[in-house]
Amino acid sequence: MAGSGIPRWMWALADDFPFAQAPEGVSADFDHPSLVGYHSLTIGCSICIALAVLFAAARLYAKVRIIRKASIDDYFFWVSLPMLLTVLSLYIYLDNHGAYGYHAWEIKIRVLTKPILACTFLHQMFLPATTWLIKATLLFLILGAFKTIKWLRLMCCGGIITMFLFYAATFAIAVSSCRPRGGTDRVSFLAGMASRECAGTDSPIQKMSLGTAIFAVISDIYILILPLPAVRKLNIRKKKKLGVYIIFSSGALACFFSILSLGFRIKSFGTKDLTVDSIPNMVTNMVELTVGLIITCIASVSKLARLFIDNRFGGLFGGNTYPTASDEGQIQMKPRRKHFPGGLSELDSMKTFGTTVDTEINHSTSLEPLYTTPTRHSSVVSGSISNELYGEPS
Known part of the structure; x- marks a missing residue:
C-alpha cells in the first residue's frame, strides 16, 4: 500500500494522495470512482441483522413464556447478540461512507475520516471477541445437553479454552498492529491503520487473517461433529433422534460459509485493493457468525412452532x-x-x-x-x- 510505514507527521500532508497505487495501465478516476458490488456488504449485513433479531425474539419469548429456565448458553447468547449486531452495524457504516466498495487507488486519503478510521479499528477489536462468544455459546449448548457424558464434557471445555486462547491472541495482534500512533486524533488513527504492520501486504494482520480463516473452518467442523456420537447413543425414538440430528447438523451451514470465507481470504491474500477484494470474505464471515448464533435458537423456535401448531391446529392434526x-x-x-x-x-x-x-x-x-x-x-x-x-x- 502506498505510503505504508511513513512517519506519523507526514500523514497530515498526505490527504491528496491515493490510498493505494493503481495497477499498471489503469488510470484512477477520483471524481467519479466506480462502485463495485452495489453495496453487497450492506445488503448482506442487513439481512443478517434482521434474521438475528427475529430468531433472538423467538428465543426470548420461548424462554420467558414457555421454558422459564435459563442455562449458561443463554447468558453467552445475550452477550454475543449485541456484539454481533455491533460488528454488522460497523460494516454497514463503513460500506456507506466510502471505506469499502471503491478501488483503493480511486480513494484519496482525505476520504478516510476519523469516524471511518475509528470504526475500522473498533471492528478489528470486536470481531475476535464476537467470534469466540458465538462459538462458546454453541459449545455451552452442547455441554448443557450432554453434561452427563464425561468425554464430551471435557471436549467441550477444551474447545472453549483453546478457542479463547486463539481469539485472544488474534485480538492482541490486531490492537497492537493497528493502534493509533501518538494520540487519538485523525492523524493518529490514520498512522496506525495505514502503517506497514496493519496495512502492508506482508503485515501480521494479513497473515493473521488467513490463519484465522483456517482456524475458523477447523473449529466449525469440530463443533459440528462433536455431539454426533452422543446423539447416536440416545435411547429414544428414531423420529426424535432425527430431530436432534437436524438441530446439531445445521452447523454444516456455518461450516459451508466458513470454507467460502477461507477461499475468499486465500484469493485476496496480499492484495493491494483491500477495499474491494475483502468484501466477499467479510460477507461470508458475517453470514457464518449469524448462522452460528441462529443455530442456538433453533431448538427454542422449534419448540415455539410446535406449541403454536398444537394450540391452533391440534384438533386437525x-x-x-x-x-x-x-x-x-x-x-x-x-x-x-x-x-x-x-x-x-x-x-x-x-x-x-x-x-x-x-x-x-x-x-x-x-x-x-x-x-x-x-x-x-x-x-x-x-x-x-x-x-x-x-x-x-x-
Missing part, C-alpha cells in the same frame, strides 16, 4: 392426543403430556420437539420410565435427556 392400547387391546386416544415449565435440564437450550418430564392430564404426578435399556450412556443420557426432552410415550 391430532396434536393434543396420541393413540395407545388399553388392557383389552382396544386403541384409545390419550391426552399428551403437558409441558412443565423449567423441567429439569430439558436439553437445556434445546427445548424442542415435544417436552418433558411432565405429568399426564388428571393422572399421577410421578414420572413414568420410558426406556429401560441399561447401557452406560443410554441409561444416563436417555434418563436426563430423553425423558425430559421427549415426554411423549413412544
